[in-house]
Amino acid sequence: MKICIYGAGAIGGYLGVQLARAGADVSLVARGAHLAAMRAHGLKLLIAGEERIVHIPCTDDPAELGEQDYVIICLKAHSITGVIEQMQPLLGPRTRIVTAVNGIPYWYFHRHGNQFEGTALESVDPGGRQWEEIGAARAIGCIVYPATEIEAPGVIRHVYGDKFPLGEPSGERTADVERLAAMFEKAGLKAPVLDRIRDEIWLKLWGNVCFNPISALTHATLDVICTDPATRALSKTMMLEAQSIAESFGIGFRVDAERRIEGARKVGAHKTSMLQDLERGRPMEIDPLVTVVQEMGRLTGIPTPAIDSVLALVAQRAKVAGLY
Incomplete structure (x- = not known):
């Protein structure tokens, strides 16, 4: 082989x-x-x-x-x-x-x-x-x-x-x-x-769409994002927007958003890949993790106000750093 x-x-x-x-x-x-x-x-x-x-x-x-x-x-x-x-x-x-x-x-x-x-x-x-x-x-x-x-x-x-x-x-x-x-x-x-490979793709993406850009903007690790009330709530809002889009394509989630966030919290003081890329001066993986969810929302007519706002901020952060 x-x-x-x-x-x-x-x-x-x-x-x-x-x-x-x-x-x-x-x-x-x-x-x-x-x-x-x-x-x-x-x-x-x-x-x-x-x-x-x-x-x-x-x-x-x-x-x-x-x-x-x-x-x-x-x-x-x-x-x-x-x-x-x-x-x-x-x-x-x-x-x-x-x-x-x-x-x-x-x-x-x-x-x-x-x-x-x-x-x-x-x-x-x-x-x-x-x-x-x-x-x-x-x-x-x-x-x-x-x-x-x-x-x-x-x-x-x-x-x-x-x-x-x-x-x-x-x-x-x-x-x-x-x-x-x-x-x-x-x-x-x-x-x-x-x-149903797409179900698994979305399950991993579900966390990436929120935790990655929030960490790049705040420099916080997963445990902080998932325990601070404001960033935990923002993460959940973004996840629910993504879930609505995914379910319109027939995706099934085997856990709910709260359990997914708890799973991330238990990982501990971990820096997401997007934050690591920012710190190391490498191009940030924004489009396949965040922009694509916005694009799929546009296809289905499902609004994504929280994702749109965070995406605008992290994209500008990446452009200012020359990493977009």
Whole structure:
């Protein structure tokens, strides 16, 4: 099984080590000092008190790798459009694209089955290029739950979690998704195949749409946002707006907003990814986590006043910092 991980950062590197150790034919696309370190010393994963090192092909030129069975995209969602051309040599007639990204993926309305079938979302797929040039029909959904970080170039530290739910947009249990899930399981990862992958996408997005921008604006950690009465109330209002939109598309939530907020509070003094990006001077992942919910609200005619206000503020914060 040939698997290319496109974007071998914290999550991609974690997957790369685990899959390679399980016997998959893995290659990595990366860049900069991280790529140079992996080429020189291999890719090191620090997990459960041990060091795991693999030496596998890694490059910044995907044309060196050839056609793959699976390409697992581990980039920030807003970066994907910029690498469409470079990705083409990896794509054969049966290659599947696994979107291990945060937020709403480019293929969301593929095999969706309502009046929005075939709709490309401008905020995550400008001009519909990912839909057309990577291909919505290639997509397999993947939700990323583990927390990992790049401790140094070529070194990934696993913080917690091992769950990567997978699912076809159609809800079918195809041979492709079953085969991939089996390889993830062999690699020591939990990869349940879901027949309603969009429900799980929204469950994670439900927290991201509020906690991420609020944290970037306030520099507060999750425990503070979820216990301060004002930011907790604002989070819940944004979540309920998002829930109305999601339910109009047939999404079911297995927990209510209060329980979702409590779950975030229990994570403790954790900085969201958007706050980390702001502090580290990296482009902030606003559109696939927040703007897309506003866009989907516009599609359905559901108002999003709280989301609109917070989005306006965090977008301006990012622009002032040169990170939008």
